[in-house]
Amino acid sequence: MDKLPEIILQISVYFVSAGIILSTLRMIKGPSMADRAVALDTFTVISISLIVLIACLSGRVIFLDVGMVYAILSFIGVVAVARYLEGGL
Amino acid sequence: MEWNALLGSILTLTGSIFLFLGALGIYRMPDLYNRMQAGTKATTLGTMLTLLGIGVCHTEWLGQVLILIMFIALTNPISSHALARAAHFKGIPLTEKSIVDKLKEEENRLEVK
Numbered sequence: 128m129d130k131l132p133e134i135i136l137q138i139s140v141y142f143v144s145a146g147i148i149l150s151t152l153r154m155i156k157g158p159s160m161a162d163r164a165v166a167l168d169t170f171t172v173i174s175i176s177l178i179v180l181i182a183c184l185s186g187r188v189i190f191l192d193v194g195m196v197y198a199i200l201s202f203i204g205v206v207a208v209a210r211y212l213e214g215g216l
Numbered sequence: 217m218e219w220n221a222l223l224g225s226i227l228t229l230t231g232s233i234f235l236f237l238g239a240l241g242i243y244r245m246p247d248l249y250n251r252m253q254a255g256t257k258a259t260t261l262g263t264m265l266t267l268l269g270i271g272v273c274h275t276e277w278l279g280q281v282l283i284l285i286m287f288i289a290l291t292n293p294i295s296s297h298a299l300a301r302a303a304h305f306k307g308i309p310l311t312e313k314s315i316v317d318k319l320k321e322e323e324n325r326l327e328v329k
Contacts, residue, residue, distance in 0.1 A: 132218075132273065135225035139232035139266070146232075146239030153242045153251070161303040162248055168295055169242050169255040172288070173235050176266040179281070180228070183270045191280050198284065202291040209298035212306055 133184075140180055146173045164208045171201035224273030231265030234258050247311035248303055256296040263288050 150173060154166040175194050182190030241254025264285050271281035304319060 132221040132225040135222075135229050136273075139225075139229045142229075142232035142236045143266075146236045149236075149239040149243040150255075159248070159308060161299065161306065161308055162251070164299055165248060165252050165255060165296075166242055168292075168299060169239060169259055172259045172263055172292060173239060175284075175288070176232070176235055176263050179267055179270050179284070180232075183228075183273060188277065188280075191277060191284070195280075195284055195287070198287055198291070202295055205295040206298050209295070209302040212299075213302040214306075 136180065136184055140177070140184070143173060143177045143180060147177065161212055164205065164212065167208070168201075168205045171197070171205070175201075220275065221273050224269045224271070227269030227272060228266050229269075231262045231267075231269060234262030234265060238262060247314070248308055249300065249310060249314075252296055252300055252303075256292060260288065260292045263292075 147170065150166050150170040154163050154170065157163045157166055175198050178190055178194040178197060182188065182194070235258070238255050238258030241258060242251050245251040245254055267281050267285050267288075271278040310317060
């Protein structure tokens with residue numbers, strides 16, 4: 128009973144990993160370039176959650192900073208791809 | 217057993233189920249705009265719940281996690297809005313089942329005037 132929170136966290140790691148696999152499949156399959164950009168957006172948001180879950184499971188606070196920098200860089204990347212698709216870059 | 221750890225892990229499990237459903241919508245939906253709708257809303261809620269659960273679980277990380285939640289709540293709608301706008305002006309078609317396109321109607325009305 129003492130281990131219950133850790134087991135629930137490990138189950139949620141499985142759910143998040145399944146989400147990452149599904150969005151990666153869409154990124155491979157997507158017919159046009161905008162589909163791949165949308166899948167990339169979802170992929171980065173899900174992997175921020177995975178990074179913070181790994182921070183909680185391993186107990187190292189440095190992964191929170193990694194997740195923060197990853198969020199900023201992925202936001203800039205997705206907005207740059209969107210501007211490129213629109214033709215404004 | 218510490219009750220905040222149990223509460224935080226249950227919040228995290230709920231958020232991860234929302235993340236999985238958002239990714240399932242990304243995979244299964246027929247159209248770019250439907251996919252964007254499923255992928256953005258569900259993953260925003262799921263990420264916020266997951267990070268809040270981690271913050272409740274480890275109370276000393278709560279400030280940093282709240283900053284991350286605020287950043288995601290600010291930037292995720294902006295990026296999806298930019299992507300939808302780019303896709304619409306690039307001329308990516310809607311699926312055949314969709315019945316209304318308000319932005320195209322507005323563009324036609326402005327061109328007629």
